[in-house]
Amino acid sequence: MVDLSQDQVAKRAAIQKTALIWGVVVGAIVGLVLLWILGGQGGAVRFGGALVIGMATAFAVFRASFNSAAKTAKCDSCGAAFSRSRSDHVETLIASTPKDERKEQPDKSTQVTSWIEDKFDVLDTYTCAKCSNVTTKAYQTTRRRDEETVTFPYESAKGGQSQKGASAGDGKSDEGKTDSTSGRKGSGR
Numbered sequence: 456m457v458d459l460s461q462d463q464v465a466k467r468a469a470i471q472k473t474a475l476i477w478g479v480v481v482g483a484i485v486g487l488v489l490l491w492i493l494g495g496q497g498g499a500v501r502f503g504g505a506l507v508i509g510m511a512t513a514f515a516v517f518r519a520s521f522n523s524a525a526k527t528a529k530c531d532s533c534g535a536a537f538s539r540s541r542s543d544h545v546e547t548l549i550a551s552t553p554k555d556e557r558k559e560q561p562d563k564s565t566q567v568t569s570w571i572e573d574k575f576d577v578l579d580t581y582t583c584a585k586c587s588n589v590t591t592k593a594y595q596t597t598r599r600r601d602e603e604t605v606t607f608p609y610e611s612a613k614g615g616q617s618q619k620g621a622s623a624g625d626g627k628s629d630e631g632k633t634d635s636t637s638g639r640k641g642s643g644r
């Protein structure tokens with residue numbers, strides 16, 4: 456092993472901690488699900504199986520998470536481990552789109568959820584603590600804000616009035632529910 460600086464040791468510890476939390480959480484969930492699935496089995500099989508597989512899962516998740524984070528933290532330029540960290544994060548708003556979604560409820564009322572979807576260009580900058588090499592990563596992200604849910608009661612045909620007003624007539628301007636959760640694209644290096 457190469458000697459690690461204080462920063463690198465601290466970074467490795469932080470990555471280990473995050474990976475450990477993931478491993479424990481996922482392992483515990485798998486273990487509990489197994490306890491439930493194996494409900495009809497004898498105690499030894501049930502608890503033993505859940506324990507062994509839960510722990511194996513926890514270990515696998517820990518390793519996967521740790522390796523992935525360690526890879527991100529490794530400098531491509533000088534090859535130092537646990538040296539690269541995010542030094543800047545810039546978000547630029549590029550579009551705000553009003554959206555809505557309507558759902559008919561079991562009692563025939565209509566639930567309308569509306570929100571503003573903000574789309575951002577994101578530029579992350581990573582800097583190596585050893586050689587000061589700077590890399591950037593550009594991607595897009597979307598976030599919802601001002602979410603509002605209104606329920607319009609079901610209006611039976613009573614005298615033929617107020618029917619149109621209640622059903623929020625601007626439904627046609629809905630943009631066909633375009634799936635705009637844009638993926639990450641291209642890493643600039």
Ligand SMILES: [Zn+2]
Nearest residue numbers: 530533583586
């Ligand atoms: Zn470096």
